[in-house]
């Protein structure tokens with residue numbers, strides 16, 4: 001599960017990928033679901049069968065007490081084996097000790113860019129030698145910043161960090177202007193990845209190092225990580241009236257209009273059984289198993305559709321095919 005504890009952060013990275021809905025705002029999200037209670041977070045973790053959680057922000061250390069609370073909550077609810085890692089731009093060793101005490105398993109650091117070249121990390125270095133947490137760097141591969149990146153990786157190596165993760169830089173609604181201002185471009189028409197970022201990462205990976213190096217492309221993030229999570233959620237939230245696609249989206253038969261009237265009509269005129277119907281109060285529509293709706297749609301006095309949507313909390317609709325136009 002991805003747990004965004006707050007959108008607040010004072011670091012101000014030009015490449016910050018946070019969406020406008022979250023950037024600088026004190027909001028709480030578990031995956032795509034906006035939450036306001038512990039119960040909602042636990043429910044979302046169960047919905048996707050989460051084996052671990054990545055705590056992110058903003059900067060989770062900008063609201064340290066809240067972050068400590070969620071680490072303890074997740075460990076209490078799912079046990080010690082529920083793996084928790086956390087991303088921060090802070091280098092506050094005192095706070096790291098508190099995170100470890102609360103149960104954090106892994107710390108992923110992305111220091112502010114201006115400190116990449118000359119990190120004075122004596123205290124951090126000492127902390128790394130004594131902590132039981134895994135500690136590593138997780139930074140974007142920035143074209144044009146290869147010297148500073150190299151020096152930061154040198155620091156990670158000397159300090160005995162466990163890993164360095166380089167992520168392909170991507171355009172997002174939150175960083176579009178800033179990346180364009182620096183003359184960066186998209187790699188091609190089919191992705192938001194930044195031209196030159198992958199090459200910059202691969203050059204860093206080409207050197208033999210004492211620290212283990214990983215590269216995560218935007219293709220991998222979207223096609224493997226996201227799809228895996230979506231499929232797990234689909235298996236848990238799909239109703240008897242839904243079809244799960246290979247991508248993990250849900251196909252639904254949808255009838256729009258006065259809900260009670262529609263249900264009465266479907267049951268009386270077509271004998272549609274209860275388990276092939278669902279009254280969707282959230283979207284104010286009646287869902288009917290697509291294979292049933294296709295057979296009867298042309299005889300219904302209501303608008304009906306095949307709708308494809310994500311099984312995520314926001315239930316994003318990706319396609320709508322009219323079966324009987326209004």
Ligand code: SF4
Nearest residue numbers: 009012013016058089
């Ligand atoms: S530290 Fe993270 S959240 Fe803060 S500005 Fe940088 S990328 Fe955005």
